[in-house]
Amino acid sequence: MSTRRIPRPAMVAAVVLVVVVALAGSWSRVEAAFSATVINAGNVFGAAGPSGTGALYAFGDTGDTQMVPTRADDTSSWTSVASGDHYTCGIRTGGGLWCWGHGYGAGQLGVGDYNPRLLPTRVGTAAWSQVTAGAAHTCGIQTDGTLWCWGDGAQGKLGQGTTSNANVPKQVTTPAAGGWASVSAGNLFTCATRTDGSLYCFGRNASGEAGIGSTVTPQSTPVQVAGTDWASISLGYQHACGLRTDKSLYCWGDGGSGRLGIGTTANATSPTLVAGSWEQVSLGTDHSCAVKTGGSLWCWGVGGSGRLGTGSTSGSTTPARVGTGSSWVRVSGARVSTCAMQTDTSIWCWGNNTYGQLGLGDTTDRSVPFQVGSDPTWNGISPGPISYQSCATRTAGTLWCWGDTQAVHFTPYPVDAVTTWNSSAANDKYACGTRTDRSLWCWGRNNSGRLGLGDTVDRYTPARVGSASMWLQVTAGAYHACAVGTDTTLWCWGDNGNGQLGIGSTTSATAPAQVQYPATTGWTSVSAGNQFTCATRTDGSMYCFGRNLSGETGKGGATTTREVTPVPVVAPAAGGWATVSLGYQHACALTTDGSLYCWGDGGNGRLGVNSTTTFSSPQKVGSSVWQAVGLGTDHSCAVRDVGSLWCWGAGGSGRLGNGSTGNVTLPAQIGTATSWRSVSGGATHTCGTQAFGTVWCWGGNAYGQLGLGESVTTQMTPARLTGHAGRPVVSGPGASASLLTVSS
Template identity: 45%
Template sequence: MRVSAFRARRFAVVTGVALALTVIVAPSALAYWHSAGAGSGAGTTGTLAAPTGVTASASGATVTVNWTAPTPPSGTLAGYTVIRYAGATPSNACGTDPANSATFIPAGTLTCADPSVPAGTYTYTVIAVWRSWTAESAASSTVTVTAVLKWFGDGTLGQGGVADFSAELSPTQESTGATTWNAVSSGGSNGCATRTDHTLWCWGLNTSGQLGVGGLLQASPTQITGTTWAAVGTGSSYTCATKTNGTLWCWGDNSVGELGQGNLTAQASPVQVGALTTWATVSAAAGDTCATKTDGTLWCWGNNSQGQIGIGSIVTPQKSPVQVGVATTWATVEVGDQHACATKSDGTLWCWGNNADYQVGIGNNVTPQMSPIQVGVATTWASVSAGSSHTCGTQTDGTLWCWGRNNNGQAGVGNYATRQFTPAQVGVATTWATVGAGSAFTCATRTGGGTLWCWGVNTNGQLGAGNTTQTNVPGQVGALSTWAAVGAGGLGHTCAPKADGTLWCWGQNTYGQLGDGATRATSTRVQVGAATSWTSAGSGTSHACGVLAAGTLWCWGQNNYGQLGVGSTATKYVPTQVAGTTWATVAVGTIFTCATKTDGSLWCWGYDGDGQLGIGIVAIQTSPVRVGLLNTWTQASAGAGGTCATRTDHTLWCWGLNNVGQVGIGNVVTPQGTPVQVGAAVTNWDTVTVGYSHTCATRTDHTLWCWGDNTGGQVGIGSVATPQVSPVQIGAAVWNTVGLGWLYSCATRTDGTLWCWGRNVNGQLGIGSVSPQTSPVQVGAATTWNTIAAAHAHTCATRTDSTLWCWGQNTYGQLGLGDYTQRTSPTQLSGTATRVVAGVLADQTFTLG
């Protein structure tokens, strides 16, 4: 998809900031006579003066031009036109065309707004028109439009490009801080964007090579080789882009021929599509790709199961570009999940493909539509965006129209009618500029300041409004939230990074685990060092680690088993760097640590008496040691004596202490010194969480499975039968996130409810009592729980309104409530949070903001 397209659960937008720079002087004002032919007769004589005092200023991507009116020889002026100059190259800004009076700015108007101006430096002139005379003003001072790239919504795979793996409810600038972004395209879990210097940058998930660079994940924009990139379209697991020489290149997954190479071979770096040099635009989605050529023809390839290639059949896959019809007037094309839409140079709109939800916009749901079919009779379509099952487009009069699926209000028409059969106008505004349709939400910009508006589903903050409240009408994107993530673990202390990148801790500090250089406990927050770029943090029993945006890893606290990874066993009272600059995530166990790097490799260090480092049984490792040679690790979780991790093929592997079956391999043979696969026939594991002596994992179908020690009822099977040596499914509900503590478990469901079970001596289950539970019990009646983290005997969780709640043991002030009082029900903290992630075991909480 191109800049107007959205994928999955997030939104990327290029925003503008303007700065006035130097002044340049243009040639003197001139007067021109445009009439042609010969003849005789009386005529008016005189001089048409040019407009004066021309100024230009930018707000976002809109440049406002003002001027002083000239006096015509007689009568009144016909109007004005405004010209934008990029160097010596002119383009019409306002008033469109000096030769077409119907487009003039009225004579009484002395200002105009030039919307959606690309990043760059410009001057403006104003042309006064009187009869057939024109007079062009001197140039304004230069105005520079700088474009920053921001995102909001789901970022768990680094697809926000902000150097972390968390969601954002409000717009957050990507991590490089560049101000020359030109256009952006977002895929399912990855994104790419071009800059004005024609470089191309990608970020997010890279399991299929869709980023065109190495590594499994890239949490920050990473440059693709080359400096002549023109436009980019990002699909769910692949990318295509054009260069300034008109060539087309694709890379990533190719299982349905989406790379256009004539085969099904994936590519980890850009490969050229054919040898042509006439490609103009490209759009990519869920395995189907379309592109236009400079001759106005349209070509598509890839998945065609719903006729989305538009060639009159559903023969699939199409492994090479196939021409769509014979028309040579195609202007733009946008590909959705299983349908596509395109505009022609005559202003008509055409759609095709899956039409089960009326997304083709023809008034019926006959599906598939295997060839382009015109949407209505309008000839004023300006732009279009195809989402998952709905479509939106703007018209030349500035109106916005949507149709298709609307169960989440994504059509923006003020209701939740399941479907809109034909294009329906969104409100009455006539200032819409661009639009992007996502999976079940929509965002669009307006002219006159470049404001941004979103509507539809908002479960992951994809509306950027600072909350997760769904809406069926456009709402302007609001301000940033304070906190971004929270996690629980440790032994009596809490740490919380803030939105400004600083890190704060409180609670027990016997071994310097607060990282403030002291050993005194505190129930108020103290800052860890002076760094302002912390992206994640976690902790064990008495040590903690965190990753900075630059890819460096830092650890502090107790180090008697080398768990800090700094090459010694000396306790560190302040953050100390672990060698390397490509660290991605960290999982902190009780007295050991594991971390992944950006290349997908896994490394562990610290105590290994039970094989928890995955490298065989050794004493201790004071520096990181690689676990095998694979580069396919996606997520790791470290507990008291064992570790589990998932791979890119959705297999699950565990190792370490197995005395109560916590490795999940059907026995209690212990220890397991190297990774062992859990369930050889299961290849749909999603996430895994390791507790003190039990483990739980979710699958891609959102079922929940637990195993290991069950003496406290923490496995959740309705009894304390122990051990459970193989994964056991917990109920039939659809589970979302999991947090495991010492002998208890908590998890959220997809309906937003929160459930806990197991040991409850300190009220850590949050059910208003200290009674243990052997099956999941709902925590309160709220249906807005988002993420959960369980620790030694306390629990913290976030809600969809970004509020943060904690309960349970508070001996060391680990609940962050400013006291040491235990709570048996969720109690709200100040500030907000969008995600909760567990460190390990005991009693500390981590928030990432």
């Protein structure tokens, strides 16, 4: 994947979605579930590829800039993973490091900015051997033995001699550039071992976290911990434990609740021996667990929610045995829970389960180990001492997470490995999609509750909207979304400042709210624009609602500020309305007889009627018969019944595909091909599909929204995306998103 980091101006975005369905080894025609629209989209998602059914691809501004189509569900090559506070990093075969989740303004994803990432995004081009995630900082060791840290720099935990943040990896050069063996990140401090057996710590030391015999804080450059035979290190919130080569275990730092395992709750500023012979150790926020030689498992510290696994919620100041088994090989402590793996590679979890972080399918706490699933093919697990989630790799190289990943998953969830997507819509840093079981899922930034999940919390993996399995089609506007159910009901949610939800008020909704007028049922399709919405009905009528300052609702007569309940669009002379597509402040719709009408803001000639005038009622575009239409922010494109493609409106960046950047006020044919099947406009670009499902894009490529690679800045005529075919390609007006039909 090639990436390029570019500042994203507000209200500008680029999105491309591609969904592909393969049936019996060949492509078959799948009708578009809805006619398109996404305004101000900064994200690009898609499902495509002749080798998969409903797999997800992304290109363009997904938070990062994906310059070529990148499969989000290519999960068969993960070797290790680390979880921080609502973010995750993992290493793939070959050493590539990838991070995703929340950026929290600290840059802990290491990708050059402070934005969240919905999809795994590669951190530079180097090869890595290990990664560790703290609360808001990350560290890793490259295959050449160098140590690098990034993210929140408070207390000097990046080891740079300062407390500044870093949004890209910064090398730790004290005591030497190379020679690092392992690293662990805590809340505000970091420790790492070296190949000569020495151990160094840096960052917060108010509780003795640095292990140097004092509480002088902070330590912004690495300081050596006594001893030269350290084998491994694990950090909690404010305490640390390390194993030596003779299998002795030492702990230090905050001793609250007995988390050091030495029979007291006092702090220790130097490593203090924990009796026993030990093989592996891992710390949670305020508890510790370790595997003894012989395979028994022991935990100590805070016992709340049963996190020690002893059948009790009581704490312990000395190691307490977990059950009677002796087949444990690895343990991982999380914030308030614990998971461990046995010799048969099965995974077991216990403790707090508020966010489903035990992976058992519910939110019930457990005070003894319970097996996660029934398939013992796990390779390793790493909840992370600060996180409410767990992630683990399987022996096949797939990556699975559960708990609070921003979306709450109560059972292990493959990272973007879903292949049952049916339709999708995207906008500015969020997306929604329906699956083949008719469930609806949304993810991304949750401004104004536009994800429909009942809150305004961002989600960085798909989260299910309610429990209904009835969704036929979904559309994403700038800050609101709407969907039609299989029972012909219409629902909208998100921002409602101009009545774009159609519920009779300007009150926003964080969960789907039903549109009641003119009837509760009878809806067939819906399209969301910037601050307005239009939907068709079974009787051929169409209703619009929301902003109407530019005549967006198509009701005719004088414009109004807004329409908070659906108003009928002026009916065409003959035939009923079939489909509708919305741009930023204009709309176009097809009638049942194939006529095309446009209305609303006429700037740049986007209505195709040889004028730049605004019209509050539908205006017929030429006399041709049309089969598909897709709108961008300020341009329009449509496919005629003979398969030719025509575009008009603003021509900047070559978005019309006619080889020019000039505006056009009447439909202009694009090339000579007569095999076009669908088209969708974006902020400054356009994509379409031709026969056999081939995908073509043109226009601006600042965010990689054309999927043609970094070398292309603008594409003046349609260019094919090699290796991709299918239904639909989704981009969108004002920021993109249109669903398109592809045929074989």
